[in-house]
Amino acid sequence: MLSQRLKSLTKYINKTDNVIDIGCDHALLDIYIIKNNLVDKMIASDIHENALQAGIKNIKMNRLSNKIDTRLGNGLEVLTNKDNINTILISGMGTSTIISILNNDYLKNINKIIIQSNNDHYLLRKTITKMGYYISDEEYLVDKKKHYINIVFVKGDNSYTNDELLYGPILIHNREYLDYVKNKLSDVYKRLPWSKILLKIKQKKEINKINRYIQMT
Numbered sequence: 001m002l003s004q005r006l007k008s009l010t011k012y013i014n015k016t017d018n019v020i021d022i023g024c025d026h027a028l029l030d031i032y033i034i035k036n037n038l039v040d041k042m043i044a045s046d047i048h049e050n051a052l053q054a055g056i057k058n059i060k061m062n063r064l065s066n067k068i069d070t071r072l073g074n075g076l077e078v079l080t081n082k083d084n085i086n087t088i089l090i091s092g093m094g095t096s097t098i099i100s101i102l103n104n105d106y107l108k109n110i111n112k113i114i115i116q117s118n119n120d121h122y123l124l125r126k127t128i129t130k131m132g133y134y135i136s137d138e139e140y141l142v143d144k145k146k147h148y149i150n151i152v153f154v155k156g157d158n159s160y161t162n163d164e165l166l167y168g169p170i171l172i173h174n175r176e177y178l179d180y181v182k183n184k185l186s187d188v189y190k191r192l193p194w195s196k197i198l199l200k201i202k203q204k205k206e207i208n209k210i211n212r213y214i215q216m217t
């Protein structure tokens, strides 16, 4: 069965999207997308032969080889203009890998980027919005006691404050997410020794700021 965290990404896909899942690994997400008719066909790719082979095996087992095209290679490099891809799905990768994947000429064809990254969401938002995308959706979710953030970028104008880039223009109004951030910051604050007084003060200021955002929800 598809994990809740992967399933959560499928709500952003429209029937008319031409999708590539970059870093498909086992291809479970792709199989779910096709089986549920979210799109008619798609591309699943991975940079590692073993990962892609695991995906191909699952795709064959589900008799979906005619609907899921598999490609071995690095990020967007597996695509040609003929593929007509306009939507990227990337999950389970760090921000620096994601950014290096997006630094590719093919990006000019991409209208929507759906991301579940596990670190540095500030850098992720800052970089991709600079590339000419706005944030159309964000979600915070907990699956099997792990915390995840989905961010959807769509081509278009944008302008964000530093706090919006840090906490997310949508998540900054989400009480559950703010509570999670506050707990994380409070943990760091407690563990900082008093010898690091300046860092402690900085951390406290950030916690107070989060408290103000919580009050506004």
Ligand SMILES: C[S@@+](CC[C@H](N)C(=O)[O-])C[C@H]1O[C@@H](n2cnc3c(N)ncnc32)[C@H](O)[C@@H]1O
Pocket (backbone or CB within 6 Å): 006, 022, 023, 024, 025, 026, 045, 046, 047, 048, 051, 073, 074, 075, 090, 091, 092, 093, 097, 101
């Ligand atoms: C942790 S797995 C995540 C698999 C799946 N997307 C998920 O969220 O469960 C990351 C996958 O991305 C692949 N990967 C890493 N860098 C890549 C790149 N530059 N291009 C394509 N695939 C890449 C890895 O080989 C691996 O299979």
